[in-house]
Amino acid sequence: MSLNSSSRSATSNSNSKRSVTSNSNSNPSTSGNNSCRNNDKRNRKRKTDQNQKTLGMAWGANSRSSSRSAFRNSPFPDFGSYMVMKNQKLHQQFDADASSSSVSGACSGKPIFDGVSIFVDGYTVPSSQVMPNSEELKGYMLKYGGRFENYFSRHHVTHIICSNLPDSKIKNLRSFSGGLPVVKPTWVLESVAANKLLSWIPYQLDQLASETKKQPKLSAFGFKSGPVLDDLEESISGQAVPQSGIATLRTSCSLEANIFGKAECTEEVEECHSVSDDPFHPNAAESADQAPTYCMENHCEVELDAAVVVQSDAGYHSHISPCQDPKSDHNDCLEDHIIEESSSSKTIRPSTTGHSTLSDANFVENYFKFSRLHFIGTWRNRYRKRFLSSANGFKDMNPSRNAFATSQKTTIIHVDMDCFFVSVVIRKHSDLKDKPVAVCHSDNSRGTAEISSANYPARNHGVKAGMFIRDAKALCPQLVILPYNFDAYEEVADQFYDILHKHCNKVQAVSCDEAFIDVTDLRVEDPELFARAIRTEIHETTGCTASAGIAGSMLMARVATRIAKPDGLCYIPSEKVDDYLHELPVKALPGIGHVLEEKLKKKQINTCGQLRLISKESLQKDFGVKTGDMLWNFSRGIDNRLVGVFQESKSIGADVNWGVRFNDLNDMKDFLLKLCKEVSLRLQGCGLKGRTITLKIKKRRSDAGEPVKYMGCGDCENLSRSVTLPMATDDVDVFQRITAQLFGYFHIDARDIRGAGLQASKLESADRNMRGHEKYSIRSWLVSSPARKSSMAKGKGDQLYSDIGPPVQARGSFSGGEAYVAHRATLPALHDLDVGVIESLPPEVLSEINDLYAGELISFISKKKEKNAGNNVMDEEQSLSNPLVPPNKDFVHNVAEKIKSSEKEDEQYINKMIQGLPETSGSVTALLPETDSLMPSSLSQVDSSVLQQLPEELLADVLESLPAHRRPDFMSNDVYLDHIRDQTGAIDFLPSNNLWVGNPPRWVDNFRLSSCQLLNRIAVLYNKSSPRGQFSSVLQLIMSEYPLDDGGDDAVNCLCELMKQYIKLKIETDVEEIYTCSCLLRRLTSRSELFLQVYNCIIPHLQAAVGETYGGDLNICFIE
């Protein structure tokens, strides 16, 4: 029986077919076909086969749209429910078959298809002896533990089996396959023959696989392998991949590209392929033997991602909701992945407009994830965090060293890894050691990617960093191109520095692969031997080679390394410095770049020897005092720099000058916001704040065409503007405001922008600004709770502080103290303390603080008193701005004590809060909605007695501000269960709870904690909206947002519920507001699928409400 015959006619004959199946009669026309197996089984199968439909039909079943008339008389209310029933029955039958066949045991095999669920579609060549028809496939699936789906469902089916596809389906693969692999039936056969699950990739449908190679999207690689791959991986790891590691990697790359090329329309992919079209997983396998598995992993990922893209393109967002209940494990994982990836998939959608990579909402994020320069740039912070303690160790020794400097001959070793970025990647591939290898972010067919690093064999061919791949390949056809492996870089760099720090405590890091060490103090007998030992250890530990240069200064050590490279050691004793320098090109000196080199060349100076002939004065005259001085010194090998402290970064920023294309200003604004976020995150990561904000723009020159480098910046004008703020900041909103302002100054066409960078300089430590950080203070927390509570608390607060000092001061001090406790910072400097407050402290507290300051406090106070006799005002100011309470637990206790004595019961909760503070400092700060990261992981971390003492309302606030996903943690805690019960309803958006209660209304917090970005955004917009509390003003702001990213079903439900409650709230008193909201919502529908759904959901409800209250229908179509 041909599957084809039934499925082909599905759409046209659906009525007649349905009548056949609903009567459950056998179809005589097909019964003659059967030749084997028992009749009863055949009948069932025939039935299923008759019901086999094309995908279009199967989906039609879900949509209920297909003619209902045929079902008027059937027992089922509609076609949809009929299909549900039918599918259920078919599953039962299949299960029954499966169990009977396994019980009979005669032919049941190893369950190799466990977790695999196939759906047979299209033409499966029934007549051919080689190809199995769907009947046989079903048999195999039965036998080997797989599942066979009669109807396509993205949630059940894992593979689509077919041997041929019509062109229309090829062209529209996304809607056809839902992104699932489309595999030839031989896959099943050969898997059975091999008695294990083979990778489906080689069995991909020819029509798909033969498609021209395309660059995959960045977003395809931006996530880690999830559980979905585990089972696949397992099956694959046993399977031999008959190529060397690298070769496999490359084939996989092309295959992936194929998948992608298929999934996307031709143009699109090229346009959309993103920053780093790196086809490899960022966490690449560390070793060659892992490579095959790893590349398979990649396959799956890409495929999955393609799936997601496909789904979102096809508009099946609703399927991506997490509330699905997938049947098989495999699907479960798939589902996970889809959810995980849904954000990036969403972003791909706008790319159908044929726009640049900017349509990727995570562009900035991904850009930096895959940028080597970014890796180098941010490595510094990593190093600082990791080795700062040891670096501090020798900071103190520096002065003493200076004293010795003249008398003692310094010995400095410069260690530099050899072609770090390549050798780390190939360190475990011994076969590649002597082959030319280059590292590049992408190996696409166009060859327009730039090589970022090449090893020495490649350099011998003339391959250089910065070359286009196609040029490099012309020079060296056998060149192997590999992707970055940032994790490995990090690992090796850490090992590298571990070794250096082990041998010497004076290490100055230059870069992730390069450092100076000063071994003078170690009094090493033979520095060469010492350097050799380090080099050997580096080689043994990391598998990569390093070169070392030894000399008396940093300059000469660097020059020595240059000579030593590759994999060598060079020692330049002081007496030989002149010889080495004489012929050294000036370019080799640090600090001499292109510009300076050109200038020197114009003066016929090419070597250091020539440079030495010029007097210092003349150099200073020509190049400026500093540069001239430097040139004069360097050309003589004089370098007074010390191997010193780790240099603090002077600015922190983010630049993007690749893949930047905008259609209009909105794109640019959106992009700037992301840049602001990135910079803000980086600042926060370093614990710094910037005072000067600089915006740099690369503007395409009017005569410049499309750059040679794909999506590169090309010939650009560099524009830059900066502004200095009175207060250092790391706040996204501030950045956003200022960059918008700065950008406004440029008056630039968004289409001409080819790059943008945002820098924060004049950095200050964030700790120093802590006093301004109200969000960490308990006071702001109290204020943020509803007004009546806060006023009560504040009023009390003022009272109780008044006996410590003036209210304002005291409150400032209190918040400061709290902040310090929370951050475990050090004592504030003595001069930061406010004498007035200190004096008014009770004597025992004072003595304690005095102890902390090693007795200096008392004398300080008396000194201060004398000084302050005249200028009390100054002092007042100072006290206002400075935190003055040391982070002493006892102190906090004493404050609590104090409170107790001043006011009794009403104070108790504050009191308790404070007492609980030392233990639960994290959790108390965490009560602030802004400081999510500080949230306790569960309520168990919070002092229970504190919570018990809290008044009902305050407790509600506390519980509510815990992130949603953490809430279940304490659900088990019986003590709170009752309170929580009141609360959880609101969190789950149960209709019974009023989302509009409170100020800000409850939904704002709920939305803020939601996982959906759109909802988060709306919560933010609420705070910006004015007049506050009117949802129309929020919608108004949403109107100006661009782009509107879609959320899942949950977001729709949340918004619907919110709107419904809002209508309920306002319908009596403010129909105008409701009307405005619905008009705005209507306008939003054209922009976003999500709002269309919300609108459609809300309107019937709205009309009903209006009808009830006003006896009419709201005239929504009146205004367009």
Add this chain to the structure above:
Amino acid sequence: MERKDNNQAKAPQGEAARILTEFLEVAITCIIFLKGVYPHGAFERRRYMNVVVHRARHPQLRDYIHSSVNGLLPFIQKGLVERVVVIFFDNEDFPIERFVFKVNLNLSYGSKVEQSDLEFSLRSFLIKLPVSESLTKLLPRGCRWEITAYFRALPEASTSKDSELIWIPTDTKQWQQPPLITPIKSMNSEPLGVQLYLEHPSLSEPKP
């Protein structure tokens, strides 16, 4: 009666009601002006609540609006009046358009009414009204209009002679279908909430 009214006027609701009736008188005149039932020359520009409004020149028109709205004052004070509607009829006495003032007076409101606050809120109606002309329908020739008040409940006849003032129309033609509502302005402050919206016949309304 006079004394009683004075007492009521002293209560916050009384004060609010007084402001409301004054406002309604002006607003209704504005609607009539806006709809162009009479030539523009029949109105003169005045300032009310610091907004330019129009006042009928013709004493009869002025009196009609004034007396009908002021007749409502005692009922408004008691919170009986739910809606005050300006209805425009075509020449067959079929309603074409209705301007509805939905009034909501909170009788349990105790504190003093800030006249300036209330006026500020009401003023927005007078600002919004002239710009809402595009929402309204063009009136055919030969139309007429009237002011009708809808009560929450009929006042008991015996309580006062006020009820004698009530005329209940009996032969009005009504829309068969629920009308289409176009809100113009809403205001909700204590103790008074006023909403102004338009009612038009539904599209499925059978034509007379």
